[in-house]
Amino acid sequence: MEKEVAIVGIGWEGFQPTSSHYSYKEMIYQAAKKAYHDASVDPRKDIQSFVTVAEDFIEGTSIFDEYTPDQLGAALKPMHTITGDGLHGLIAAYLMIRSGICQIAAVEAHSKASNVKTLPHITHYALDPFLNRPFEFHPDFIAGLEMTRFLHVSQLRPEDCDLIVQKNRRNALNNPLAPYGCDYRLSEIQDGRPVAYPLLESHIAQPADGTIVIVLAKREIAASLSSKPVWIIGVGWCNDAYNLEYRDWGDLPYVTRAAQMAYRQAQIQTPSKIIDFAEIDDLYAYRELMSLTALGLVPKSELSDAIRGGNLYPQGNLPVNVSGGSLGMGNLFEANGCARLIQAVLQLRGEAGKSQIPSPQVGLVQSWRGIPTTSAAVVVLAVS
Amino acid sequence: MNLRKVAVVGAGMTQFVRRAKETPQELAYKAVRTALDSCELTLNDIEAVCLGTAPDSFDGFHMNGEYLSQAAGAFRKPYMRSFVGGGTGVFVPIQGWYHVASGLFDVVLVVAEEKMSSYYPHAQAAFLTIFDHTIERPLKPNLLWIFALEMNRYMTTYGL
Numbered sequence: 001m002e003k004e005v006a007i008v009g010i011g012w013e014g015f016q017p018t019s020s021h022y023s024y025k026e027m028i029y030q031a032a033k034k035a036y037h038d039a040s041v042d043p044r045k046d047i048q049s050f051v052t053v054a055e056d057f058i059e060g061t062s063i064f065d066e067y068t069p070d071q072l073g074a075a076l077k078p079m080h081t082i083t084g085d086g087l088h089g090l091i092a093a094y095l096m097i098r099s100g101i102c103q104i105a106a107v108e109a110h111s112k113a114s115n116v117k118t119l120p121h122i123t124h125y126a127l128d129p130f131l132n133r134p135f136e137f138h139p140d141f142i143a144g145l146e147m148t149r150f151l152h153v154s155q156l157r158p159e160d161c162d163l164i165v166q167k168n169r170r171n172a173l174n175n176p177l178a179p180y181g182c183d184y185r186l187s188e189i190q191d192g193r194p195v196a197y198p199l200l201e202s203h204i205a206q207p208a209d210g211t212i213v214i215v216l217a218k219r220e221i222a223a224s225l226s227s228k229p230v231w232i233i234g235v236g237w238c239n240d241a242y243n244l245e246y247r248d249w250g251d252l253p254y255v256t257r258a259a260q261m262a263y264r265q266a267q268i269q270t271p272s273k274i275i276d277f278a279e280i281d282d283l284y285a286y287r288e289l290m291s292l293t294a295l296g297l298v299p300k301s302e303l304s305d306a307i308r309g310g311n312l313y314p315q316g317n318l319p320v321n322v323s324g325g326s327l328g329m330g331n332l333f334e335a336n337g338c339a340r341l342i343q344a345v346l347q348l349r350g351e352a353g354k355s356q357i358p359s360p361q362v363g364l365v366q367s368w369r370g371i372p373t374t375s376a377a378v379v380v381l382a383v384s
Numbered sequence: 385m386n387l388r389k390v391a392v393v394g395a396g397m398t399q400f401v402r403r404a405k406e407t408p409q410e411l412a413y414k415a416v417r418t419a420l421d422s423c424e425l426t427l428n429d430i431e432a433v434c435l436g437t438a439p440d441s442f443d444g445f446h447m448n449g450e451y452l453s454q455a456a457g458a459f460r461k462p463y464m465r466s467f468v469g470g471g472t473g474v475f476v477p478i479q480g481w482y483h484v485a486s487g488l489f490d491v492v493l494v495v496a497e498e499k500m501s502s503y504y505p506h507a508q509a510a511f512l513t514i515f516d517h518t519i520e521r522p523l524k525p526n527l528l529w530i531f532a533l534e535m536n537r538y539m540t541t542y543g544l
Binding site for chain 1: 440486487
């Protein structure tokens with residue numbers, strides 16, 4: 001098990017459905033300030049490289065990477081943007097530290113979702129212009145198709161997805177960072193507005209604003225910066241088919257490949273025995289179940305028992321999204337992976353408050369870039 | 385600094401033209417094909433793909449990196465798109481370098497793509513969206529403003 005790079009500082013600002021009182025720059029500044037304090041570093045003196053994640057159309061600004069250095073303390077410093085999920089950005093910083101080009105790096109991811117007025121229209125522009133756009137379907141239709149196929153091949157029912165919603169929104173009540181905590185009855189979830197049958201509005205994570213900054217350091221100096229370094233012991237990421245026509249709709253081979261890459265690096269043979277908890281993608285409730293199988297944590301045939309028997313609950317054998325996941329903390333766009341990651345870091349540090357599970361040693365974080373992508377990343381974390 | 389040595393072993397590019405008839409995917413595919421042929425490798429030899437392409441508005445895609453992924457050879461492979469504005473074409477080989485130098489990969493494919501002619505009638509209009517939405521965009525600036533301002537200052541400073 002490699003321990004080359006550690007997370008030595010985390011900071012965040014948010015998370016809430018709207019944040020009209022400050023700009024994305026002010027949000028990033030607040031998160032950066034906290035992360036640098038947590039890691040005891042001065043960004044101008046100590047951090048050698050910065051990575052941000054963003055997509056131009058979501059930000060409403062082209063060449064958005066030009067708008068992030070100032071509030072991070074990164075002016076006149078090496079900095080680049082990864083147009084991917086926050087975990088992709090984290091992995092880029094991890095690779096740079098491993099390469100030896102820098103010893104300390106910072107990663108920033110944010111969402112100012114409340115600035116986005118026409119999200120479905122923007123997402124529509126991510127579709128193939130010849131084969132898919134002319135149909136002018138709502139992007140959630142793709143999720144409805146995938147959910148239908150997945151429920152068919154896994155022999156699950158929509159009610160299993162309702163239980164995921166109930167679990168994660170309840171978990172969020174114990175997480176002070178989660179704006180969408182709610183003690184739903186199943187009937188209230190099932191009464192949700194149909195979006196693309198069997199997908200209901202209640203199955204979809206709602207947008208939220210928030211910012212996360214993470215500081216990473218090389219092994220030799222991590223201990224001097226943090227009394228509780230959290231080690232990155234495995235990373236993996238993968239893309240599948242872009243075109244809708246070429247996809248395997250009932251499984252997530254790209255999540256599987258990303259996980260296998262991370263497990264190989266972490267020397268994990270049987271993930272379900274080693275991993276104490278998981279913070280994974282649940283932008284749509286069915287995706288949590290789909291991802292659990294793709295990650296090799298729960299066989300497809302045991303998914304229903306896992307959710308109905310309580311294994312995925314905070315007191316279960318494999319607590320999943322104890323933070324509330326995206327259903328409870330909101331859809332933070334490219335910051336979703338980092339939101340999952342800071343919750344895993346808090347768990348491993350023993351600082352998760354009412355959400356804390358007993359003495360976790362190894363945690364798994366997984367993200368997906370959302371509709372219509374087939375892009376996923378996995379990070380395995382451990383304490384010493 | 386004891387860094388792992390990394391070499392460029394193959395390269396390829398498409399013809400540069402005012403208005404390419406190929407789609408952005410086709411342009412990326414042609415360059416990848418030529419690069420792989422130049423070093424007698426196939427996609428099976430490629431362990432990860434790095435892609436660089438700048439403003440999405442030029443190609444007319446949200447998440448342009450995802451659109452280009454298959455054509456760039458990233459099907460079921462680790463794939464990441466980087467972005468440093470106008471410096472992206474130079475930065476993406478650096479991204480490929482740190483992938484290999486990290487020790488996680490031995491062979492990485494680096495792809496840079498841009499199709500500016502999709503923006504009709506001219507890509508200059510897309511540059512309006514690079515400016516600050518509150519204090520600059522209302523003035524409807526373009527790149528020539530920046531260059532003229534910088535040229536003015538430079539010539540004044542150095543008496544040219």
